[in-house]
Amino acid sequence: MKRLGLLRHAKSEEDQSSGYDFDRELSAKGRRAAEAMGRHIGKKVAPFDRILASPARRAQETLNIALDAMGKAAPVDRIEDRRLYLATSDSIDEVVAQLGGDADSILLVAHNPGLEDVVLDHVPNDGSSRLRDIVAVKYPTGAFAILEFDIDDWSSIGGATARLISLTRPRDIDPTLGPEIAR
Template sequence: MKRLGLLRHAKSEEDRPTGHDFDRGLSPKGRRAAETMGRYIGKKIDAFDKILASPAVRVQETLNIALDAMGRAAPVDRTETRSLYLATHDSIEDVLEKMGGDADSILLVAHNPGLEDFVLDHVPNDGSCALRDIVATKYPTGAFALLELDIDNWADVSDAKAKLITLTRPRDLDPTLGPEMAN
């Protein structure tokens, strides 16, 4: 059994002076959401063995703020990979297969729609998971999902079935942080 945390970057700036999407940082609301989610993850979720993240500015800011708020040492094994920038769920699977190694648990921080599609592809659509229905409606900025995958090796992730253990949105913890916007 493997454990996978999926954290979507928090709300970003609308525009960046460079005009490049990759360079957009977090909005003030996004910074508050990243801190809120970090505190939640730090209190409620066991530490992860490895972190895999998109190198986009908004993802790195989300991750750094969340890690600070967790109040515990981050895993030494932290990898930024361009393959996670705006990744599809297939690209996410490829990254996990190639970079998962022997980690039992991974925190993956990236973008939508790849994160949402990953959850929808791996959690059975049999009506038994109300949280899956929420993901199908919207996986907002700053949202965190925790999945248990029925695999022993990350190389098998593409065929894995998952159990969605939790789905937490910033607005679930602080109503002033919702409703979330699309970016």
């Protein structure tokens, strides 16, 4: 049994002075959401053995803030991989297969649509998962999901089915972190 946690970077600023998407930093709301998600993960989820993360600024800021908020539950084995920046589901599977090693659980911090597609590609669309239906509508910034795979080795992740055992959005923890409502 393998467990994969998927943390989408928190809300980022729309523009970056450098002009590069890779350099976008978190907004104030994003920083609050990353901290809330880190506290949630630290309290509610067994520690992860390894972290795989996009090196993009917003992903790294999300991860650093979340790790601080996790406290002792924070994993120490951390790998940044450029292939996770705006990766497809297939690319994410490839990175996990190559870098998962002997870890039983991995926290992956990256971007959409790749993370959403990982859930949709691995969790059967048979009407039995209400959480999958939510992901199919939207996997918002800062969202955290846990997939369980009945595999012995990460190299088998490609094409494997999974159970979506939890989905937490920032607004589930703190309603002020939900979508802006026009007035």
